[in-house]
Amino acid sequence: MADYKPQELDKKWQAHWTSSKAFEVDVDASRPKYYCLEMFAYPSGHAHVGHVRNYIIGDVMARTKRMRGYNVLHPFGWDAFGLPAENAAIKTGTHPETSTLDNIAHMKGQLQRLGISYAWDREIATCLPDYYKFNQWIFLKMLERGLAYRKRSTVNWCPVDNTVLANEQVIDGACWRCGSIVEPRDLEQWFFKITEYADELLAGLDTLTAWPEKVVVMQRNWIGRSEGAYVKFALADPSVVSGFGRTKDVEGSSGVSRTDHVEVFTTRIDTIYGANFIMLAPEHPLVERFAAASSDPAAFRAKAQAFRSQERDVRMGGKQGFDTGQRAINPFSGKPVPIWVANFVLWGYGTGAVMGVPGHDERDFEFARAYNLPITIVVQRADAPLSAETMTEAHAGEGSLVNSDKYNGLPWEEANRVMTADARARGIGEGTVQYRLKDWGISRQRYWGTPIPVVHCAKHGVVPVPYAELPVKLPQITTFTGRGDSPLAQVPEWVNVTCPTCGGPARRETDTMDTFVDSSWYFLRFCDPKNDEQPFDPADAAYWMPVDFYSGGVEHAILHLLYSRFFTRVLRDVGLVAFDEPFTRLLTQGMVLKDGAVMSKSKGNVVDPDDMLQKYGADALRLYVMFVAPPEKEVEWSDAGLEGSFRFLMRVWRLVDHWCETIGGEGIPESGTDCTDAERGLRRKTHETIRRVTGDVEERMHLNTAVSSLMELVNELYSFSEGTAHGAPSRVAAEAGRVERAQTIAVLREAIDGLVLMLSPFAPHMAEELWERLGHVGGLAKASWPSFDPEV
RNA sequence: GCCGGAGUGGUGAAACUGGCAGACGCGCGGGACUCAAAAUCCCGUGGAGUUAACGCUCCGUGUGGGUUCGAUUCCCACCUCCGGCACCA
Numbered sequence: 001m002a003d004y005k006p007q008e009l010d011k012k013w014q015a016h017w018t019s020s021k022a023f024e025v026d027v028d029a030s031r032p033k034y035y036c037l038e039m040f041a042y043p044s045g046h047a048h049v050g051h052v053r054n055y056i057i058g059d060v061m062a063r064t065k066r067m068r069g070y071n072v073l074h075p076f077g078w079d080a081f082g083l084p085a086e087n088a089a090i091k092t093g094t095h096p097e098t099s100t101l102d103n104i105a106h107m108k109g110q111l112q113r114l115g116i117s118y119a120w121d122r123e124i125a126t127c128l129p130d131y132y133k134f135n136q137w138i139f140l141k142m143l144e145r146g147l148a149y150r151k152r153s154t155v156n157w158c159p160v161d162n163t164v165l166a167n168e169q170v171i172d173g174a175c176w177r178c179g180s181i182v183e184p185r186d187l188e189q190w191f192f193k194i195t196e197y198a199d200e201l202l203a204g205l206d207t208l209t210a211w212p213e214k215v216v217v218m219q220r221n222w223i224g225r226s227e228g229a230y231v232k233f234a235l236a237d238p239s240v241v242s243g244f245g246r247t248k249d250v251e252g253s254s255g256v257s258r259t260d261h262v263e264v265f266t267t268r269i270d271t272i273y274g275a276n277f278i279m280l281a282p283e284h285p286l287v288e289r290f291a292a293a294s295s296d297p298a299a300f301r302a303k304a305q306a307f308r309s310q311e312r313d314v315r316m317g318g319k320q321g322f323d324t325g326q327r328a329i330n331p332f333s334g335k336p337v338p339i340w341v342a343n344f345v346l347w348g349y350g351t352g353a354v355m356g357v358p359g360h361d362e363r364d365f366e367f368a369r370a371y372n373l374p375i376t377i378v379v380q381r382a383d384a385p386l387s388a389e390t391m392t393e394a395h396a397g398e399g400s401l402v403n404s405d406k407y408n409g410l411p412w413e414e415a416n417r418v419m420t421a422d423a424r425a426r427g428i429g430e431g432t433v434q435y436r437l438k439d440w441g442i443s444r445q446r447y448w449g450t451p452i453p454v455v456h457c458a459k460h461g462v463v464p465v466p467y468a469e470l471p472v473k474l475p476q477i478t479t480f481t482g483r484g485d486s487p488l489a490q491v492p493e494w495v496n497v498t499c500p501t502c503g504g505p506a507r508r509e510t511d512t513m514d515t516f517v518d519s520s521w522y523f524l525r526f527c528d529p530k531n532d533e534q535p536f537d538p539a540d541a542a543y544w545m546p547v548d549f550y551s552g553g554v555e556h557a558i559l560h561l562l563y564s565r566f567f568t569r570v571l572r573d574v575g576l577v578a579f580d581e582p583f584t585r586l587l588t589q590g591m592v593l594k595d596g597a598v599m600s601k602s603k604g605n606v607v608d609p610d611d612m613l614q615k616y617g618a619d620a621l622r623l624y625v626m627f628v629a630p631p632e633k634e635v636e637w638s639d640a641g642l643e644g645s646f647r648f649l650m651r652v653w654r655l656v657d658h659w660c661e662t663i664g665g666e667g668i669p670e671s672g673t674d675c676t677d678a679e680r681g682l683r684r685k686t687h688e689t690i691r692r693v694t695g696d697v698e699e700r701m702h703l704n705t706a707v708s709s710l711m712e713l714v715n716e717l718y719s720f721s722e723g724t725a726h727g728a729p730s731r732v733a734a735e736a737g738r739v740e741r742a743q744t745i746a747v748l749r750e751a752i753d754g755l756v757l758m759l760s761p762f763a764p765h766m767a768e769e770l771w772e773r774l775g776h777v778g779g780l781a782k783a784s785w786p787s788f789d790p791e792v
Numbered sequence: 793g794c795c796g797g798a799g800u801g802g803u804g805a806a807a808c809u810g811g812c813a814g815a816c817g818c819g820c821g822g823g824a825c826u827c828a829a830a831a832u833c834c835c836g837u838g839g840a841g842u843u844a845a846c847g848c849u850c851c852g853u854g855u856g857g858g859u860u861c862g863a864u865u866c867c868c869a870c871c872u873c874c875g876g877c878a879c880c881a
Contacts, residue, residue, distance in 0.1 A: 226881085279881090349881080350880070363879055644818055704817095705807095708806075
């Protein structure tokens with residue numbers, strides 16, 4: 001009897017896969033393709049079992065699809081730019097490139113030791129010039145198309161990481177990475193115009209039927225489309241602001257307000273007769289105008305300023321505001337209404353001014369009650385009529401209009417349509433669509449990222465670096481201060497260049513790109529990773545894309561996936577791809593917890609896969625992680641569970657070891673129909689298992705039940721063996737070969753071959769070894785997935 | 793507050809289209825093997841009751857109702873937990 005020595009098998013077969021280039025693939029139009037991808041890794045140093053779970057999930061899929069006859073692309077790479085490496089450099093002095101490449105080497109080794117079937121010949125690292133060259137290439141294309149633009153704006157500044165954050169990277173007013181409170185800061189920044197694609201990104205969500213509903217909903221909310229109308233309220237005393245220009249021209253707003261009126265955005269124009277006041281965001285430019293016109297401008301400004309700084313804490317302090325003393329004319333009722341400044345009105349959304357309809361908006365109701373502003377019912381419901389005096393909450397729902405002149409009696413939704421049209425006809429308003437989604441600020445004042453490929457010329461302003469001069473390589477720097485200004489500005493010989501247009505002196509842009517740029521198209525680069533002319537050959541992408549199966553953490557449900565969908569559309573418009581959606585099927589894998597908490601170095605609760613490999617080998621770890629729960633679910637790590645999976649593999653090993661002499665080799669008869677009851681029972685179990693495992697892996701992605709089906713088959717085989725060879729395999733090894741009946745051998749062979757094949761995506765090292773011992777030539781690379789006969 | 797998802801033995805979980813609840817594993821109990829242990833193999837393992845015994849009966853999928861011959865699954869109300877968003881007008 002041969003012993004099961006997992007570590008030796010791991011080595012043997014990993015070497016075999018490498019030398020035979022088992023997982024390297026080329027475009028082959030004669031075969032169906034399958035692109036299986038796991039989100040590439042940030043090279044933090046060591047992968048723990050939580051990271052590794054994702055790669056095993058993808059590997060089971062990739063290996064299964066290969067056996068099902070697909071030409072499988074299963075690549076891997078490194079999201080290698082980013083803050084942690086640079087922060088480490090500030091602390092330790094080690095250059096980010098050094099630490100990053102070291103980390104990549106270590107983690108690559110970890111993945112190889114797990115036997116993940118990657119096409120390593122396609123490996124990419126975003127920090128290498130041959131990759132980020134095409135970040136720059138794409139940037140220039142976006143610049144040409146007006147999709148990259150520069151703007152002075154108030155940005156989210158993280159005082160600890162010393163950099164700008166995208167809106168998406170600010171969580172509860174704090175930095176997503178380090179948790180420090182974000183400060184506003186005015187800077188010239190580069191933006192990508194993702195809002196141009198807002199409608200398309202929203203509509204595309206409906207086609208993503210193989211994405212988790214949760215992710216689709218999160219994206220939909222994030223884009224935050226709402227239909228409404230701009231409405232102008234004329235100022236009762238326009239002289240306070242005469243001669244002043246636009247009041248609002250910010251991202252996300254197409255509204256143009258002149259200062260002889262206040263323009264509001266509302267989704268409920270049908271309630272406008274109940275608009276008893278106007279509220280401005282503290283940042284609104286009219287506030288300053290009103291201050292100047294007031295009796296005590298300094299006090300006025302101080303009040304507004306106080307609300308502005310409180311903005312983040314509105315929920316704590318409640319709704320507050322003050323009357324500016326100015327009046328505006330409600331364009332529908334013709335009545336003058338007071339203009340207030342309110343701390344909860346957002347400057348960054350709509351027009352930064354809203355109409356206050358306390359009867360029909362919860363927030364306005366609260367504000368009106370706090371400051372004793374009048375409430376008017378304008379939408380009355382039939383069942384339980386409202387009264388302004390007694391109502392305890394706003395009625396935001398349905399009803400018919402009252403107190404609204406000629407619109408009285410109209411159902412609210414119809415009134416909304418009619419009044420929007422009327423406002424437009426009268427030139428006092430217009431239907432519009434607003435999005436929560438903002439353009440994507442990509443400038444970072446950091447070193448370890450892609451240089452933005454433009455120069456600033458005194459004569460010509462912003463001038464793109466010519467394509468032929470790409471990549472703009474990161475200069476070597478030796479000191480990392482973390483001061484907060486762009487580190488690239490320290491390198492004069494790099495910064496000072498000549499203008500490509502006039503040859504005069506110019507300065508390079510010293511900001512680098514947000515690392516989310518890197519990850520927004522890497523899946524396309526894998527199609528053609530060595531291309532030096534363009535990001536990828538469109539023909540290669542046409543064959544491999546879209547990604548058929550994509551798995552990764554749910555934390556990327558919004559940022560990465562939305563940006564990738566955006567980039568795909570941009571590259572479509574550039575003419576490189578012919579589809580809209582990059583990822584057909586998405587799986588968000590659950591985290592692995594230890595002691596009830598997410599694994600992290602700082603908590604000291606990480607499980608290093610290498611420790612498990614030393615004890616049990618790669619197959620047991622792979623099998624356990626797949627068996628413990630469905631892939632989407634969070635799981636608690638359990639040493640005992642891993643032990644159980646190891647025991648199961650031992651059971652399989654002994655079983656096959658027992659039978660391989662008897663059933664192995666060539667010339668075994670096909671499993672037929674002339675069976676005893678026991679044989680028929682085993683055949684039935686075999687075919688049922690094939691059906692279940694195939695469905696569980698390919699369709700349902702219930703890898704845990706796929707494994708349990710295999711366990712059942714093994715149990716059945718043990719029982720069958722008992723009836724055949726009078727005892728459990730371990731005890732009757734000497735009796736192997738006792739079976740004389742050809743039919744028994746055939747049935748056993750069918751079952752055991754099937755078992756080994758179906759086990760191979762989960763435990764590939766052992767499966768290869770057993771397959772070889774069963775007398776099959778050519779390895780599992782040549783084997784195909786078993787099929788089942790419903791008749792059986 | 794709004795939007796998602798979940799709640800099943802001691803435990804991780806399963807039940808795919810409304811059809812034997814708890815597959816498979818862990819743990820635990822018992823047995824075989826052994827001088828002994830480990831490993832391995834076999835049997836048992838939701839609760840209560842009942843039988844000399846094979847068995848049989850009742851209860852049981854967060855709570856309360858409902859639809860149905862039949863509900864973990866569908867409907868209504870509620871509770872709890874997890875995740876996301878959070879004055880977006």
